[in-house]
Amino acid sequence: MEAPIQHKAVPRSLLGGFSDLSLAYKVIAITVLAGLLHAVAFKSKTTKRFPVFATLEIPLAGFLRSRGGLGQRIYSAIRRKNGSVFGLTSGHQILVNFSGADRFMSQGHQTINAEPLQYTILTRVFGCPNTLEFEARVEADTKDLTAPVERLFMNDSLVTAALERSRVTERGASFVSLSDRPEDMKRWERSANIRLVSPGVVEANLQSLSRDFGACVAMPLLYGHDFMDRYPRVLDDFWTFDNDMFPLLMVGIPAWAPFKMMRDARAARARLHEQIAGLYKRIEQHQKGEPVDFGADMSDVSHAALVRSSIYTKNNWPHKLRGQCDLAVLWGQNANTQPMLFWVLVYVYSTPGLVDQLREELKFCVTISHTSTHPEITSIDFSILSRQCPRMKACLFETYRLANDPASIRYVEKPIQVKDGEYQHELKPGTWVSVPHAIAQRDPSVYADPDTFVPERFLEVDPESGKLTAKYGRLRPWGVGPASCKGRNFAEKELLSLAAVVLSLWDIDPASGTWQLPAQVPGTGVKKPVEDVRVVISRRVF
Ligand code: HEM
Numbered sequence: 001m002e003a004p005i006q007h008k009a010v011p012r013s014l015l016g017g018f019s020d021l022s023l024a025y026k027v028i029a030i031t032v033l034a035g036l037l038h039a040v041a042f043k044s045k046t047t048k049r050f051p052v053f054a055t056l057e058i059p060l061a062g063f064l065r066s067r068g069g070l071g072q073r074i075y076s077a078i079r080r081k082n083g084s085v086f087g088l089t090s091g092h093q094i095l096v097n098f099s100g101a102d103r104f105m106s107q108g109h110q111t112i113n114a115e116p117l118q119y120t121i122l123t124r125v126f127g128c129p130n131t132l133e134f135e136a137r138v139e140a141d142t143k144d145l146t147a148p149v150e151r152l153f154m155n156d157s158l159v160t161a162a163l164e165r166s167r168v169t170e171r172g173a174s175f176v177s178l179s180d181r182p183e184d185m186k187r188w189e190r191s192a193n194i195r196l197v198s199p200g201v202v203e204a205n206l207q208s209l210s211r212d213f214g215a216c217v218a219m220p221l222l223y224g225h226d227f228m229d230r231y232p233r234v235l236d237d238f239w240t241f242d243n244d245m246f247p248l249l250m251v252g253i254p255a256w257a258p259f260k261m262m263r264d265a266r267a268a269r270a271r272l273h274e275q276i277a278g279l280y281k282r283i284e285q286h287q288k289g290e291p292v293d294f295g296a297d298m299s300d301v302s303h304a305a306l307v308r309s310s311i312y313t314k315n316n317w318p319h320k321l322r323g324q325c326d327l328a329v330l331w332g333q334n335a336n337t338q339p340m341l342f343w344v345l346v347y348v349y350s351t352p353g354l355v356d357q358l359r360e361e362l363k364f365c366v367t368i369s370h371t372s373t374h375p376e377i378t379s380i381d382f383s384i385l386s387r388q389c390p391r392m393k394a395c396l397f398e399t400y401r402l403a404n405d406p407a408s409i410r411y412v413e414k415p416i417q418v419k420d421g422e423y424q425h426e427l428k429p430g431t432w433v434s435v436p437h438a439i440a441q442r443d444p445s446v447y448a449d450p451d452t453f454v455p456e457r458f459l460e461v462d463p464e465s466g467k468l469t470a471k472y473g474r475l476r477p478w479g480v481g482p483a484s485c486k487g488r489n490f491a492e493k494e495l496l497s498l499a500a501v502v503l504s505l506w507d508i509d510p511a512s513g514t515w516q517l518p519a520q521v522p523g524t525g526v527k528k529p530v531e532d533v534r535v536v537i538s539r540r541v542f
Helices: 021-041 052-067 069-078 101-105 115-124 132-154 156-165 168-174 206-223 225-230 234-250 260-288 303-314 319-334 337-350 354-362 382-387 390-403 437-441 488-505
Strands: 085-089 092-095 195-198 201-205 366-369 376-380 407-412 416-420 423-427 432-436 459-461 468-470 506-510 534-539
Touching: 052 069, 052 085, 052 092, 052 432, 052 437, 069 085, 101 407, 101 432, 115 132, 115 234, 115 319, 115 407, 132 156, 132 303, 132 319, 132 488, 156 168, 156 206, 156 382, 156 488, 168 206, 168 376, 168 488, 201 206, 206 225, 206 234, 206 303, 206 319, 206 337, 206 488, 225 260, 234 260, 234 319, 260 303, 260 319, 303 319, 319 337, 337 354, 337 390, 337 488, 337 506, 354 390, 354 488, 366 488, 376 488, 382 488, 390 459, 390 468, 390 488, 407 437, 432 437, 488 506
Parallel strands: 092 432
Antiparallel strands: 085 092, 195 201, 201 534, 366 376, 407 432, 416 423, 459 468, 506 534
C-alpha cells in the first residue's frame, strides 16, 4: 500500500530550502545570468518562440490596469501604440478591453497563428527539444495529433459517454472514505491529510482532495486504468511539475536551475516523460498485435491516444519524444480543470444558502438511493445537468471569472490592421499579439463588485420561454477563435458532474468554524490558493 503523499499546494517561495537569504539571492542571480548566457549561446532554432518578457508583460498589464493610478499612466505613456493596444516593444502587443477582439481573433492561422505558442510551450516547458527537426515534426503533424483530442473532448455524446464510463455517479459516495487509515482510502484522498474527527466526520485539505478526485476521473479516460495503476506517483509528479516547474520555465528560468524545488520538479517531469513514453510503446505493441510489455491491459486506452499513437508510429516519432509531447495533452486535460473544481466547491459551500438552492435544482437530474447503509447516487441525467441547471452553470461561470486567468496569444503571420475606433494599428508579421481576457473579468465597469462571488450575474430569463438560463455574456474562459480551448465541453461537463455529486451527498464546513477564502496566486491558467483550505466533511443530512 502506498504511503500518503503530501502535495505541496503551491511553490510558497523560491527561496525555500535556503537557510541563508543572501546565498539564495546569489544563486538566483547566477541562475538568471546563466540562463541569459545560455539563451545567447544556444540561440533559439526558430524565430517564432514567444518571448519570455511577453509572458511577464501580460500579467503586468493586468496588474497595472487593475491598480490604475500612476503605474497605469506611465505604462500608457511609454507604450508603442494607443487606443486599446498596449505593449512596450514592437514584438508584442496586448489588446486590452478591445471591443473587436472576438472578430480579430477569429482570423485563420495563416494570418494569426497559435502554433508558434504551442511550439514555445512544448520546448520551453514540456521538455521537447528546440531543434529544426522537432520544429518540422510539429509543423507536419500538429493538426493530425490535435484532431483526435478535440474529438474526444468536444463531441457532446463522446464526452457524456466518457463521463459515464468513468463512473462519476458511483464515485460520489466515496469522495471521502470517512477513515484515516491509508489502506481504507481511495487514491484521491491520500494527498489530503485526512484526519478522523469522530465517526462519520473527517477533516481534509479540500484543494488536494478535490483536485485529485477530478484527476482520478479524467486521467484514465485518456490513458486507461493500467497507466494509472502502473504509475502510483502520477498525481504527485503531475502537480509537482505543474506547481513547481511550469510557471518558472514559462518566465525563462532554465530547467537545470540549481535549487531543490526545480531539481525535484525536473525529476518528476522526467518520470512523467518516461511513463508516457512507456505507455506509447505498449500502445504501439498492442496496435501491431505484438506481446505488450507486462501483459498490460490496453482495453480502455482512449481512441485519442490510439490515433495519436498511429500518427507517432507512422511518422517515426522516437518514443522519448512521444512522452515529452504527450505530456502537453495530459497537462491540458488536468491542469486547469481539476483546480477549478476546488474553487467551485469553495465558493459554493462558503456562500450562505447556496448549497440548498443548488440541491433543489439537482433533484431533477441526480437520483439518490437511500436503500444502502448510506445514500448513493444511482443515476445522473447529464443532458438535464448541462442544459437545465442554470444555477449550477452560473456558479461555474462565476468561478471561471474569479479563479481563471485566460489569454489568447497569437503570432502574426501576415501584415494586419487592427481597427480600434478612431485608431487604426498596423501589426507586422513576426509580432505577437495577446488578448488577456482576465482583465475584463475583474473590471468593475463590466462586472459590478468584481471581487465578490455573485453567480446571479450570469442568469437571465429567456424572453421566449420565460425560463432562467445561464449566459456567458462577455466572459471568455476558453479563449476565442479557431484556437480556443479544445477541451471545453469535457471540462465543463466534468466540473458540473463532479460538483453535482459532491453537493448531492456531502456537507462541507470550514475546520476553523468560519469560511476564509484563501488568497490567490497566478497559476498556469487557473489560480492557485496560497494555502490549502482545511474543511470538515460529513455525509449530507437529508
Ligand atoms: C476548466 C478547464 C479549462 C480551461 C479554463 C481551459 C482554458 C483554455 C484556454 C484559455 C486556452 C487558450 C485559448 C486561446 O488561445 O484562445 C486553451 C487551449 C487549449 N485547451 Fe483548454 N482549458 C481547460 C480544459 C481543457 C481540457 C480538459 C482539455 C483537453 C485536453 C483542453 C485542451 C486544450 C487545447 C488542446 C488547447 C489548444 C487549442 C489550440 O491552440 O487549438 N483544455 N484552454
